[in-house]
Amino acid sequence: MEATKIITPVIPVQNRAIVQPQPQQQAAINTVLARLVNLSVSALRAESLQKAGNIIVNQIHTIVKAERVVIVPLKDKDRILCISGDLEPSQDNSFAQAAQEIRKAFGKESEPKVISKETLPQDLNAHNAEKVLEAMGGTQLLWMLVPPPHGKSPMYALWLERWENRPWTEEEIKLLSHATVFFGHALVPREKAKKTAKARLKLWLTMGIIFLGMFFPIPARITAPVQIMPDHPYYVFAPFDGTIESLAVKPGEKIKKGDLIFRYDTRMLEKRLEEAQRGSLAVALAELARLEGAAYSEEEARARIPVQKLEVERRKSEVTFLQQQMGMSEVRSEAEGVVVLDDPDALIGASVQTGELVMSIADPKQTKLRIMVPVSDAGWIKEGSAAVAWLDSDPMRSIYAKVNRIGFDVRMSDKHIPSILVEAEWEKKESANAMPGARGTARIDGPKVSIGLYFFRKPLMLLRTVIGI
CATH class of the missing domain: 2.40.30.170 (Efflux pump adaptor protein, beta barrel domain)
Incomplete structure (x- = not known):
């Protein structure tokens, strides 16, 4: 009796079994997704494009680890829109120039690109970019365009750095690719909210009140600088030509009648007085005495005596005038009050003429x-x-x-x-x-x-x- 063969049919396996994640892995995935949603909502709710960019670069570390994040404009004249940790990025330093070089080389790359010093094209001549990629023990730069809404051409690119040559995984790149879709909707200019009818009514009422208030009468008040001036002061004038040697009073000082105000420099007066007394007057007196002695015998001497007497009187008048000036060299106050003087230092050593105003006493x-x-x-x-x-x-x-x-x-x-x-x-x-x-x-x-x-x-x-x- 022949043995009966039992043929077991082989069922082809068309689909592999789906591996369900472990509970811990599922919790981690849910956490990352929640952070992504929170970051996207915060960026979408930002009041301006600049604030949305700052939120993205400073909070993207909650979903992927990156040491530095930059948003680079692709068509704007600015080289950097936002950079993590800096509210106002510089557009003129070497890092901004490196961003310009990377933008020029990879600005049209539609797929995410991991850039390092080894993968940087040699013919690019990007010295600043090379320095950035060499720094911090080697930099792994992830470059990806931010897709704009409504199928427009990309306006921004996302720049993420990892230092010490830490690589980017495929899962992280896919996660960021999904995130850039939300970022593209956030990085658009904001439109100003339209004013409601109530707000417009309030504005018109305010403008009407202001317009009517313009006709309200008020006293016209003029403000100007003022100075207290003496009324009918006593003016001190220079009694003769000369140079002021010293002041005996100060501005604002209270003085009495007869107090010394200032002194003249009397050195020239003393010299002229000595010359007049010992020179001109003495010679005139000696000549008069000689003529009077010779008048008994000389008719010419008798005729010159009247003329010489006049010369003696003239010399005496000159001496008297110089003595009077010496007496006036110390000028004293003839009134009681307060000294009014702007710049006392300008008077010391100054030459004054007869009748020139020196100061006033108020x-x-x-x-x-x-x-x-x-x-x-x-x-x-x-x-x-x-x-x-x-x-x-x-x-x-x-x-x-x-x-x-x-x-x-x-x-x-x-x-x-x-x-x-x-x-x-x-x-x-x-x-x-x-x-x-x-x-x-x-x-x-x-x-x-x-x-x-x-x-x-x-x-x-x-x-x-x-x-x-």
Whole structure:
């Protein structure tokens, strides 16, 4: 009996069995995907393209490890859009030039490209890029284009570095390829949100209120520099020509009548007086004595005596004049008050002429305000206008006055502004007791004008000057 063969059919295996990941691997995958979604949402919600780029380069390390991340524009004149750890990347350093060289070489590569010093084309002549790839123990640069939405041409590329020649895995490159799809939607210019009807209504109401407020009347107030000046001071003039040797007073010093103010240099006077006494006068007296002795026998001598007497008197007058000048070489005050003097050092050694003003002595109880008002504001000031002054020495104290004189001549102020001199008198006598020479700021109240005219008057004046309307 023949043995029966049992043929077992062979079923071909068409598909391999799918290996399910382990629980730990599945948890890691879920974590990476959650981080990718979080990064993409943050970039998409960014207020501007620049902020979206900063979010990408500074948070991409949550899904892949990279030491440095850069977003490189492909068509813009800037070489770097964003770089990790730097809010304002430089466009002129060697790294930016390296980005320019890599962009020029691989800007049209549609597939991700891992670049190292060994894979860099030799004919590229990219010295800066070579230095970047040589640094940090060898750099593995991953270059991939960021696909834009709606099928447009790529505008940016992603630059990721790993140092010490650590390689990029195929899984990481695939993950980043998926991530760049979201990044492409985030790296687009933002459109400004349209204003709602309520916002437009609020804007029009605000503009209407501002427009109507322009017609609200307010007093025109002019602010200008002010200086306390003596009222009817005693002026000290030079009594004769000469050179001032020294000053005996200081600016602001209180002096009494008869106090020494300054001295002349008397060396030339002393020399001239000695020459006049011992020379000219002595010779004239000797000649007169000789003529008087010879007058008994000589008729010519008797005739010359009257002329010689006149010569003696002239020489005596010269000596007397020099003695009077010596007596006036020490100039003393003829009034009591405070010394008003701008620059005392400029007087020492200065030559003065007869009648030249040297200084003034003011009574502190008799002062006035001198206000240098710009010419553009002078039209609003009238005699009797109220004024308020704040001195630099006491800025918290308000001193009230009234305008009593308005000048007509245009002068240059200390700030080189064409101005009109305006004087004001104190409203209260006790306010006049201010130190002459003190400076500060004054405000003069003018007529009431609209707010619009008050604030836009000077721009309109400038516009009229430029355009001629």
